[in-house]
Amino acid sequence: MTTIPVLPCIDLDETLAFYRLLGFVVTHQQTRPNVYAALHREGAHLHFAGVKGIDPKKAFSTCLMIVPEVEELHALFADALRGAYGKIPVAGVPRISRMRKGQSRFTVVDPSGNSVIVIRRDGEAKDATKPSSKPLSRLGRALEQAILLRDFKNDDVGAAKVLDVALSKSEPCAPIERARALAARTELALAAGDRALARSLRNELSRLELTRAERAAISEELSAADRLE
Template identity: 45%
Template sequence: MAHETTIPLLPCRSLDDVAPFYQALGFRVGHRQARPNPYLALHREDLHLHFFGMPKFDPATSYGSCLVLVDDLVAIHRDFAAGMRAAYGKVLVSGLPRMTRPRARKNQDGLSGFSIVDPGGNWIRFVARTAPPADDGPTGRLARTLENAVVQADSRGDHRQAARILDAALSRPDTADDPLVHVEALVYRAELALVLDEPAAARELLERAGAVPLSEDGRERLAATLRHAADLAATSG
């Protein structure tokens, strides 16, 4: 057989929650009905997502998830971020809905990915179709701990465990040995603080990240991370 098409069918409490969120990300409504069963069909180019309404559904307990393989992970994340800024005034990084930023996942053979957690609590996991060329990136203890934290939080959804292992690593005296990884770890820990509803902790972590001395080359290499830090600062108040 050939030319099969698989479309995820995901739960939500209300179509009125889901539709505006995805429309802000550039999706269009292909079909919507209220009776006999609430149903919503959305599409963005070749990406199709369908939803069914369950009035008593609790998004916090959702196990809904799907993988989306894409050729240009950075471009689609950039488009989603722009849509969020236009609709909500900021990139949503905590609560429901929210979006993570692209990061390499060691539990996905190094492929980079990011996730959208939508108003129904569904994890839409975007993954690069191919891995970037191998490089000689950081391999120290803090870098390895950061990789583990990303797996715990971005893949498994265990933000508190990710925070614990990062806190232990950031408390060690050798943390500042690699300033680039130090900033990455602090900014990611601030993101976790916001997801855990700890805005004061997030602000303190972002201040620590901003105080790490960086060369001009280091700032260029961390440009995406520093932009993300600015988004986090706007969210933390």
């Protein structure tokens, strides 16, 4: 038994060009009696049907693509999109969600607003975004909530709001926790195109009293922001 999702499509040529960038092969294409196309990539199949009147920014059609690994595939997709768009599209439509070491999934949103969620087959194992079992400060808990919003729900706006509220409080926390929250907020600012805010956040982070080991510990989080710049 085989199940293949049929996703709505606004512009067939634009949709096929987008998925060709990602390494999909078009196996069928027609405009009459109705707009329809079929694509596949290494066992993953996607079909598209022409639908008029779709607002890509309000689309909610989604499908899952289960794969053996995600980090190399994300890098391949991101490089292809950078080559076509001049930068990695991390906001708007189309876009690709950001990826961190150890993350088990990412999302590609195509020109019609369809979300293809790419998930590692053993995605529940050792997921870097799973909540910690250790007691955390209010800021630490806010950071975990922001990570879930950012990486699982692709809600950068919600993640930014959570961090803004937590960072505005003067409650005590370990410097490394504030550093991680500032690094995460810096990346969100850059994804939203707010370079002035990103510079301000980086300046605050640089003034924190951190050990060499602590600064090394947040290097991956900072490098995510560096990649966007």
